[in-house]
Amino acid sequence: MTFDFDKHINYFLSNLRMLPSAYTETETNRMTLAFFCLAGLELLGATDKVISDQNKHDWIDWIYAQQILPTKDNENELNKTHCGFRGSSWSGRSFQPHASHCEYQPYDSAHIANTYTALMNLLILGDDLSRVNRKAVLTTIRNLQQADGSISPTDGSLERDVRFIYCASAISYMLNDWSAIDVESTIEYIKRLQSYEYAIGQSPGEESHGGSTFCGVGALTLMNHQQDGLLNKEKLIKWCVSRQSSGFEGRPNKKADTCYCFWIGATLKVIFL
Template identity: 75%
Template sequence: MLPSPYTETETNRMTLAFFCLGGLELLGALDSEISDHNKKDWIEWIYAQQIVPSEDGQNDAHCGFRGSPWSGRSFDSNKTSCEYQHYDSSHIANTYTALLNLLLLGDDLSRVDAKAIVKTIRCLQQEDGSIAPTQGSLERDVRFIFCASAISYILNDWSGLNIEKTIGYIKTLQSYECGIGQSSGEESHGGSTFCGVAALTLMGKQQEGLLDKAKLIKWCLDRQSTGFQGRPNKQPDTCYCFWIGASLEMVDAFDLVNHDNLRGFLMSTQTQMGGFGKDDKSYPDVLHSYMGLAALSLLGEPGLQTMNTSINLPTAGVDRLKNNSVFWK
């Protein structure tokens, strides 16, 4: 069960779990704080959220991982799709974090229905190259392109994604400043800039997809005062210290960041009760606590593991991915 302040985010419990597990891994405390028995419990809970193809094959657009068993309905592949598809569907963001969680916990992904997930990505991609998070959703933005790219990278199967259309869509998201907006025509934003740059990096298509790398770097650097703000005229925020810091890392420009100012800001957002808030006046939460650790990792903070910034995973998880005999060939 989630603590009461988090109950409104129940449908994304999988992603909240990643912030906790990923934070512990960055601290080098995952193995000491979670027993092997509890790791197995975690793994079984994660697999219990997997939506696999039904016998009639009509829920191909719904496969992957849901964020939690919020509907109270157990998945039954013997049911026809019309009996549950509107209530029991995967979500592309939770599929992404479910795979990260399994890797962090040492799972070999052998029970992941990779073919079904890849087919779902194919169903979720729109004609303009954008990605919907679930079948029938009206949301279309670069967060879900990033998730689809990361999933394809982890499963080592890009056949579900039309890369040419995806690159074309990301190009439409770049503003006159050459930062990346969440949707076409919107202003550049720190989080969506990370998602776009990371997707292109995972695809090996930075050169083709970034309209002006130098202007992108300038826009990112201009977001720093002490920490990083997500947009012009906003206050610095712990999470953007990672989103923009990681974007600069991926385009080989993180050395241009004022490291002392960034570290000083992050230390000011760490609270007396533990964890990080969004700023020095906020209570801590699991998202900003993970992002604070991830940003400090970019700075090479002693005692923290380093990050693979493109998939937002501590290097131990990346090593498990690359050593995975089932998917990494």
């Protein structure tokens, strides 16, 4: 079967411009869906060929309009755990891509995964991140990190898993500022995620999984602590290679799935950097 570049490019473009009806229920995560499309176009070498300068300008403004900023009268308090980027304009805030502050709304919060994909989207579109309130983003991450080294995706969330450690690490790497993360406790937490197979689960004591293994290895690599963070690299490599059948599976005795060609393949790639 021949890979149809044009069909893939047109699919990504159509999803950027309007979500298909089957995806509209995920509107609150539109930022992340946009990242999948933009990253796909970038991997195909098509970004500058098929996206006009006007579209880039408009989409960059849309991304900045989703930025949750400090409040004007109490910059360091009301929004200190809410800043970053939301997934879409679902909350009904006015479109203000050049704002420097915003009003506090308790249920309108940034999400660490959408902050990660927003920064990625901006960089793919050629933005210089000059409108990102770096201090506010980093203050929020600092407040989302827990005493055990894990990181929550939003203020008050009970989720604590390695996906959000990866997002926080990627944000810190892109902003070139690691002051928001307690790196030592984060490394110790990732060590606790490594099972008897030496791959990585989402939370301590959980089964190793292809997606969480990539997130853990990716975070350690971004922190430049892969060597001291991985308990047994050779056995981890063996676990990854053992996931291959017709494609790659995410866990032992599961069916192969195309997404794990990325998660497992990227893990192996990062390990051998």
